[in-house]
Amino acid sequence: MAADPVGPVPSAPVPVPDLDTAPFLSALRDEQLLLQRCDACGRHRFPPMPSCPWCGAERHVFEAVAGVGQVYSFVTxxxxxxxxxxxxxxxxxxxxxxxxxxxxxxxxxxxxGSTPDVVRIGRRVVARFVHHADWTEVRFVGDNIGEQR
Structure with a gap:
């Protein structure tokens, strides 16, 4: 058998939990979207971080939220x-x-689960969870995405 001139295909990157991201990543395994909410100003934030980017407060709670929203921007x-x-x-x-x-x-x-043919800014979407061997990913799906021409 000849040696592979290219070499093995590296595996996909896997998120590494840290102090800020561990609760978020752990909740994804349970198919729950857990976001930080600032104790001072009440705003939710993502990605998880040590302090609020709006008011600077360090105190926060993780709160389960419905993963419902709309497409702001996208790239294929x-x-x-x-x-x-x-x-x-x-x-x-x-x-x-x-x-x-x-x-x-x-x-x-x-x-x-396929790649949509057509995507619109403002399209309503909902989170869905895709389980991989070592981690869970949040993806978004909307009604009739890809069906409009």
Missing amino acids: VHRPLTPAFADEVPYVIATVDLDVGCRIFGRLEAPD
Whole structure:
């Protein structure tokens, strides 16, 4: 058997929990979207961080939220981030304005899990959870995504 001239395909990057992100990442495994909410100003924030970017307060709580919102922006990825994603392109990454007043990023999918053909700014979406071997990812899906031409 000849040696592979390219070498093995590296695995996809796996999120590494830290003090701020551990509750968020752990909740994803339970199919729950857990966001930080500032004790001082009451605003939700993402990604998890030590202090509020709006008022500077350090005290916060993690709060379960409905992963419902609308597409603020998106990009269709045609070149994989790493070779591990080569079989998945093209895919859509969206910035979603959650109804709780926070922006979050995630892959956008059609209801059947495929890459949508058409994406619209303002499209209503809801979070869904995709379990991988070592982690869980939040993605977003909306009614009839990809069905409008």
